[in-house]
Amino acid sequence: MAEKANNQTKMMGKQSISFQNTPYIVATSSVAGKKESEGPLGSLFDIVNDDPMFGKDTWEEAESEIMKEAADKVLMKAGLANTDIRYLVGGDLLGQLIATSFGIAELKIPLFGIYGACSTMGEAMSIGAILVDGGYADRVLSITSSHFAGAEKQFRFPLDYGNQRPYSASWTVTGSGAVIITDTNHKISSSGEADVVIKGITTGKIVDYGVKDSMNMGACMAPAAFETIKQNFEDFGVQPTYYDRIITGDLGYVGAKILIDLLQSAGYDISKNHMDCGIEIFDQESQDTHAGGSGCGCSAITFASFVYKKLKTREWKRVLFVPTGALLSQVSFNEGKTVPGIAHAVVIESEG
Amino acid sequence: MSEKKQVSAKNIINETDTKLRNEYFNQYVKDVTPKNSIPKNTAKAFLVGGIICVIGQAFTNYYIYMGADEDTGKLYTTITLVFLAILLTGVGLYQKIAKFGGAGTLVPITGFANSMAAPAVEYKKEGQVFGIGCKIFTIAGPVILYGIFCSWVLGIIYYLLKLLGVV
Incomplete structure (x- = not known):
């Protein structure tokens, strides 16, 4: 009975969880391509490869390789072996998650393959934290990847086809980010640095405001981010200033403006502490990336490098990490469907 | 169209009718998205x-x-x-x-x-x-298909006009 009551109190409001057996993020890794390494965050990535093929023959194999390198790197940084990981939670953008399947096959870790489009990192970290808090795993590896060329091939045109991208279009990030989430018995604390913990999550619903333009994904996803963030404020009974940063995944310039506008109208001002990984990762002017970066890798490598460091050094005490995804396929687009969005929020704090 | 006026974010979030809300939102997105010259x-x-x-x-x-x-x-x-x-x-x-x-x-x-x-x-x-x-032919295919189809239709029109002595 006591156990049951205990479990019930983890639920917060309508869509959130407040963890009790706090999950720790003990290590992160980021692997990025050449263009990402030339961006403002370029010096922070663990591994950078100038070869877009990553030494492989196809874009799909290249993406699998990126993911494998990220997984190996995060294990190395945590000083762990693959056998130390209880579950791997991961996904990517390619059809039927082939980047993940082929990328992490050799690791032989029990897998939950998930799809949340570009919100996958939020979903992977949420599920990882749930597994750890619930006592179903002592260590979980959450990972996602995306590859510019693979995504173009799957969702748009062949790479060499001569077309023009509208200003609202985003640029898929080539990269993979991974985190290891552990329970308190397996946390790895280093002196002088804070522990990074996942305090809670708010799981997003599919949100559709009827936008059909797949070249304006920021506008498709902004309502999802709006509803998830608003729900997070309500469920936890907090105001935007509760967080040092509210970090969306890949809304880009258009989507970020819409999100701030929508929240403003709902009575929440996030204009001072909002940050978007898609805006941070590239230099819009010199890198010609239009609305900003996107893809599963965008929020994943920005978190794994930039955000994690800020938390480790206690520069930021508490952030709300909200990767955003646009749920479309070429078929749904061709059949005239709208592009719904989804956003998963993760409350992350630096502790100690 | 009655909604010529500028749509604000407030109109969108306060609208309870989904269809109308989506209409407002699309209008609003159009206003905030940068356009090509x-x-x-x-x-x-x-x-x-x-x-x-x-x-x-x-x-x-x-x-x-x-x-x-x-x-x-x-x-x-x-x-x-x-x-x-x-x-x-x-x-x-x-x-x-x-x-x-x-x-x-x-x-x-x-x-x-x-x-x-x-x-x-x-x-x-x-x-x-x-x-x-x-x-x-994923990109060129439609051009070829409809190109040939159009010439076929035009061919028939041309043939009929010829029969009628117009051309």
């Missing part, structure tokens, strides 16, 4: 398309100068332009020119060549038959 793009397309045509004309003149008759010269020009477009696609330059030139690179025959060469390069990894074979 049509005169600027048209000028660029004219410039790049014009340069391609001048190059084509230069080839035609050259071939005629070399002794070809006009029809043969034009045929050689077409082959040359297609070859150059495929070559530029292969080395990854055509996309860069198209990014600047837009319709200027799409409308000439070079655009057609690019639309077939690009999938051929991209899908080569999936094999000769299911890769290149099946996918080479």
Whole structure:
């Protein structure tokens, strides 16, 4: 009975969880391509490869390789072996998650393959934290990847086809980010640095405001981010200033403006502490990336490098990490469907 | 249309009717999304398309100068332009020119060549038959299909007009 009551109190409001057996993020890794390494965050990535093929023959194999390198790197940084990981939670953008399947096959870790489009990192970290808090795993590896060329091939045109991208279009990030989430018995604390913990999550619903333009994904996803963030404020009974940063995944310039506008109208001002990984990762002017970066890798490598460091050094005490995804396929687009969005929020704090 | 007025974020979140809310939101998205300048793009397309045509004309003149008759010269020009477009696609330059030139690179025959060469390069990894074979027409296919269909329809109209003695 006591156990049951205990479990019930983890639920917060309508869509959130407040963890009790706090999950720790003990290590992160980021692997990025050449263009990402030339961006403002370029010096922070663990591994950078100038070869877009990553030494492989196809874009799909290249993406699998990126993911494998990220997984190996995060294990190395945590000083762990693959056998130390209880579950791997991961996904990517390619059809039927082939980047993940082929990328992490050799690791032989029990897998939950998930799809949340570009919100996958939020979903992977949420599920990882749930597994750890619930006592179903002592260590979980959450990972996602995306590859510019693979995504173009799957969702748009062949790479060499001569077309023009509208200003609202985003640029898929080539990269993979991974985190290891552990329970308190397996946390790895280093002196002088804070522990990074996942305090809670708010799981997003599919949100559709009827936008059909797949070249304006920021506008498709902004309502999802709006509803998830608003729900997070309500469920936890907090105001935007509760967080040092509210970090969306890949809304880009258009989507970020819409999100701030929508929240403003709902009575929440996030204009001072909002940050978007898609805006941070590239230099819009010199890198010609239009609305900003996107893809599963965008929020994943920005978190794994930039955000994690800020938390480790206690520069930021508490952030709300909200990767955003646009749920479309070429078929749904061709059949005239709208592009719904989804956003998963993760409350992350630096502790100690 | 009654909603000519500027839609604010407040209108969107306060609207309880989903259909109306989506309408407001789309209107609002249109207002906040940066747009391409049509005169600027048209000028660029004219410039790049014009340069391609001048190059084509230069080839035609050259071939005629070399002794070809006009029809043969034009045929050689077409082959040359297609070859150059495929070559530029292969080395990854055509996309860069198209990014600047837009319709200027799409409308000439070079655009057609690019639309077939690009999938051929991209899908080569999936094999000769299911890769290149099946996918080479993914972009050019509709042009060919409806091009042929239109000429067929026009052919029939022409035939009927001829029967009626109009032409």
